[in-house]
Amino acid sequence: MPKPRRSNDWGFPRWRGYESERAAANVKLCDRHGCEEVGDCPAPKAPNSRDRWYFCQRHAAEYNQKWDYFEGLDKAEKEARAKAERSENAGYAEAQHYGWGGSGDGSRTQDEMRALDALGLESDADFPAIKKAWREKAKTVHPDVKPNDAEAAQEFQKLQVAYEVLKAAEERREWKG
Template sequence: MPKARRSNDWGFPRWRGYGSSREATNVRICDRHGCDEPGDCPAPKAPNSPERWMFCQRHAAEYNQKWDYFEGLDKAEKEQRAKAERSENAGYAEAQHYGWGGSGDGSRSADEMRALDILELEADADFATIKKAWREKAKTVHPDVKPGDAEAAAEFQKLQVAYEVLKVAEERREWKG
């Protein structure tokens, strides 16, 4: 009977060679011309198509930047699909109080993002910046400044709603934190 041989790693398995008997793995390269990064992010070639481009993370973000999920749908179909998605994602909305964050970390809702667009601000704007931008814009179209101007009144109302959306969101974040 052969004698059991003791290994040289003194009981520390991490000292043994890792994957010395494994073969090389194939890595798909990014489909963007001239890029040599690994392409591990799939991106659809066309709406409702099973074919995918494989991009690196940087080029996938560039490709998806202007992607419009609702492209080619008429207004009624867009509303129907958006409503279906809101109802499917309702469970996530219920769990918003478990979120970690402040602004700029992906925690802003679509309504908040639209309100920031109205105020012409970036997604990571803090509330002091929001308040300052709202005041500056509201002063130019306030009904006291432009009495009888229906267009200015509508713009003022839009600014008011945008500010209220952002104010409520900020209060909710302060209440959570």
């Protein structure tokens, strides 16, 4: 009986890399004549057929380049099918509120945008401008300047929260940067 060989990972399977077995990995090459790239994009050989071509990304794009979803339909049928597709996919339009909806380049969160609005600044304001605007506005509604004024106290709290949100975001950017 041959002696078992010790593996290179010393018994820790998580040290093994992907496809690090000693057996050869099966790789399907692109079915396009002369192409030596990996064929990982299946494409039907014929309508209603289970047979598939396997192309690389470049040749799959070439294969699908002139594909027309509405091929073989007359104008009325095309319009009816397009209308049905739009009505079936209308639910996706409802989900647009989850995307970036504000101005700017998408680098600020919605809370940061609201804080900038509270300070009366544009979306591309840098932190020194934020600090300056916060100080100017806070001086006008500070409780020491306007004692016993509930509206001024509420406005000061709003400005304070807006500044804290923007300061925390700036610290996160510096930490990542």
